[in-house]
Amino acid sequence: MNYPTQPYPSQPPKKKRVWPWFVIPAIILLCGFGGCATILANSDKAAESFQEGAEAGFRGAASEGSDIAPAGSAVRDGKFEFQVTKVEQGEAAVSWNSLVDREAQGVYVLVHVTVTNISDQAQYYFGQNQTLIDEQGREFTNDSIAESYVKDPGAGVGEINPGLKFDTVLVFDVPADAVPTAIEFHDSAFSGGVQVALQ
Structure with missing residues (x-):
């Protein structure tokens, strides 16, 4: 038995989801801000460490200077x-x-x-x-x-x-x-x- 061939109706193409144009730049901006915040936080810690090291070095230099024996010793x-x-x-x-x-x-x-x-x-x-x-x-x-x-x-x-x-x-x-x-x-x-x- 031969059946009449009828083309299946084509389904309408699916609509692609379009992201608003400002979403991607916003995400990049937020990530960048977070990265900058992390960098700034690390910079503050580094600055504090540097200052502590400098003060320790100064104290060390001062203590070394005090190692000079008095005249006549x-x-x-x-x-x-x-x-x-x-x-x-x-x-x-x-x-x-x-x-x-x-x-x-x-x-x-x-x-x-x-x-x-x-x-x-x-x-x-x-x-x-x-x-x-x-x-x-x-x-x-x-x-x-x-x-x-x-x-x-x-x-x-x-x-x-x-x-x-x-x-x-x-x-x-x-x-x-x-x-x-x-x-x-x-x-x-x-x-x-x-x-x-x-x-």
């Missing part, structure tokens, strides 16, 4: 004890035997020191390991050549036996306007060092 670094006994400032030249002078580029500062070996074995002392510090925070190395002019040549380097001490002079060539405030002593080039005030 006997201080220790490694196997040596150091004590400043006298400071001479403003010397234009130095001389050991009054025949040959060594002139400063600026002026000389002479720091008289007693060095004691506090260990149980012999230890070499080197004047070159010591540093002068002025009120501007500038650091000056010992002028070993000038040092040889104020005492026997080679007296700036020596081996000290346990329990013994000797007197020496450190000579620093500094600008005429420098105001020495401290000296940093080391028992070797690799030691931590200790500072003592000169005033």
Whole structure:
């Protein structure tokens, strides 16, 4: 049996849902605002952390500055004890035997020191390991050549036996306007060092 073929009626196309044109920008804006709010909140936390860190660093620097021993104190670094006994400032030249002078580029500062070996074995002392510090925070190395002019040549380097001490002079060539405030002593080039005030 043949049935008449009739085309099925086509269904009307479904209507596509159209979003209002302002919805997508609004969503983006809200997300952006939320992101900005999160960034701002994190920024505030970062700023607080930075401020706390800066304050801690400042307190640390202040405490380090207070580690300078008072003038005249006997201080220790490694196997040596150091004590400043006298400071001479403003010397234009130095001389050991009054025949040959060594002139400063600026002026000389002479720091008289007693060095004691506090260990149980012999230890070499080197004047070159010591540093002068002025009120501007500038650091000056010992002028070993000038040092040889104020005492026997080679007296700036020596081996000290346990329990013994000797007197020496450190000579620093500094600008005429420098105001020495401290000296940093080391028992070797690799030691931590200790500072003592000169005033």
